[in-house]
Amino acid sequence: MTSTRFDIIVIGAGIAGLTSALALRETGCSVAVLDRGEPGAEASWAGGGILCPLYAWRYPPAVLAVAVAGMRRYPALLASLDSGIDPERMVTGMRILDPIGADETRDSITATLSGVGIRHEWQPGTAGESLWLPEVANVRNPRLLDALLETARAQGVALFPQRAAQGVEIHSGRVDAVRTATGTLRAERVVVAAGAWSEAFIPGLRAGSLFPVRGQMLRVEPRAANGLDHIRMKDNVYLIPRVDGSVVVGSTVEHAGFDKTVDDDAQVGLHDAACRLWPALAEAAVTHRWAGLRPGSVDEHPVLGEHPEIDGLWVNTGGFRNGLAMAPATADLLAALMTGQPTALDPAPYRVERLLAS
Ligand SMILES: Cc1cc2nc3c(=O)[nH]c(=O)nc-3n(C[C@H](O)[C@H](O)[C@H](O)COP(=O)(O)OP(=O)(O)OC[C@H]3O[C@@H](n4cnc5c(N)ncnc54)[C@H](O)[C@@H]3O)c2cc1C
Structure with missing residues (x-):
């Protein structure tokens, strides 16, 4: 049993946990x-690492707002990192070949994108009009x-890999510690950022409020000849060119x-769709196939704020399909709320309360 006491313990070292830890360490x-x-x-x-929601106009305003705030914050976040590792951010633009869905018009899409300041151009093509987001x-x-990990280490964040939280200790309505198999770590406050596994640490949630949503991906070998220089998307399948010439x-x-x-049918479906989108990919070998579990929430909004019934228990999860893009903004929002500073975004739509059983 250790008696170490921290101001804040973050459960989960994904993008949500690490950006939260850095923002809080800065305070x-x-x-x-x-x-x-x-x-x-x-x-x-x-994840794919695209720093913009796919078909951005289809999201509720509060999801779009935090995702756009996150994508705008990336250059500053990356510039602040204290490591020799290059995250290979590439501004490639994204072309969406089937932008106008049922119940949508060119004008409604333009209005939403302009409203949040996402630059876009409608461009004619042989297969119809596409939308270019430069x-x-x-x-x-x-x-x-x-x-992020290297930076957290350099900035004095204490990292405990391979140390599962088993539960949060609560006394008299206040969080006090996190239990692990090898001892209890005490803290004034705890941030639950355990992605798809967060539900276990948030007492009182309605069943099914938070859940995993599997996403499968594949990657094809680098080939100079493939010529793909932008993110390209149709029918919910997207291609992402990487710095080394590979395509995700x-x-x-x-x-x-x-x-x-990872299942063969889904992978074949993705590969076939990719080859239709960019035929040169048919020549390239698939080198990697994988799956991950997105943290979903029942209303597709992130979950961020203090538990209304447990002092000191905070949550930052539910990024779902945009968790990477929104992370710098959710971390800023969390740190502002935890330190009583003004917030750049209205936190109301993300509160934990909405998911609690009454
Ligand atoms: C296939 C796929 C494609 C995606 N593409 C994009 C994209 O292009 N752009 C975008 O913005 N987003 C994308 N996303 C979504 C994005 O990746 C997620 O929303 C985001 O990574 C979630 O981050 P997180 O930190 O909340 O969760 P995670 O990264 O899952 O981190 C949670 C961490 O908590 C840890 N943990 C769990 N239980 C415990 C415990 N008991 N004790 C301690 N630690 C624990 C886990 O080990 C994990 O490291 C994609 C996701 C997938 C799967």
């Missing part, structure tokens, strides 16, 4: 981050997570519990 708090496995190796490792960037997730193809959206199995 002068002592911060520890626990992960039950290797830090950064779950959804945040598995400012969209992507990052290489594993490199970003490694750079994503993704499925599957409700399969905590199962990260």
Whole structure:
């Protein structure tokens, strides 16, 4: 049993946990981050790294607002990282070949994108009009997570890999400690950022409020000849060119519990769609196939704020399909709320209360 006491313990070292830890460390708090496995190796490792919502206009305004705030914050976040690792952010732009869905018009899409300041151009093509978003960037997730980890270490965040939280101790309505198999770590406050596994640490949630949503991806080998220089998307399948010339193809959206199995049918479907989108990819070998579990919430909004019935128990999860893009903004919002500072975004739509059983 250890008697170490931190100002703040963050449960989960994904993008949400690490950006939260850095933002909180900057306020002068002592911060520890626990992960039950290797830090950064779950959804945040598995994602595509696109720093903009896909079909952005289809999201509720509060989801779009935090995602756009996050994508705008990325250059400053990356510039602040204290590591020799390059997250390979590339501004490639994104072309959406089937932008206008049922009940949508060119004008309604333009109004939403203009309203949040996403630059866009409608461009004619042989297969119809496409939408070009010139400012969209992507990052290489594993490199970003490694750079965040190195920075957290350099800035004095205490990192506890392979140390699963088993529960949060609450006394007289106040959080007090986090229990692990090898001892209890005491803290004034705890931030639950355990991604798809967060529900276990948030007492009183309505069943099914938070859940995993599997996403499968694949990657094809670097080939100079493939010529793809932008993110390209149709029918919910997207292609992302990386700095080394490889192309990442994503993704499925599957409700399969905590199962990260990669299945052949889904992979063949993704690969076929990718080759239709960019025929040169048919010549390239698939080098990697994987799946990750996005942290979903029942109303698709992130979950951020203090538990209304437990002092000191905070939550930052529910990033779902945009958790990487929104992370710098949710971390800022969390740190502002925890230190009583003014917030750049209205926190109301993200509050924990909405998911509690009455
Ligand atoms: C296939 C796929 C494609 C995606 N593409 C994009 C994209 O292009 N752009 C975008 O913005 N988003 C994308 N996303 C979504 C994004 O990756 C996630 O929303 C985001 O990574 C969630 O981060 P997180 O930190 O909340 O969760 P995670 O990264 O899952 O981190 C949670 C951490 O908590 C740890 N943990 C769990 N239980 C415990 C415990 N008991 N004790 C201690 N630690 C624990 C886990 O080990 C894990 O490291 C994608 C996701 C997937 C799966």
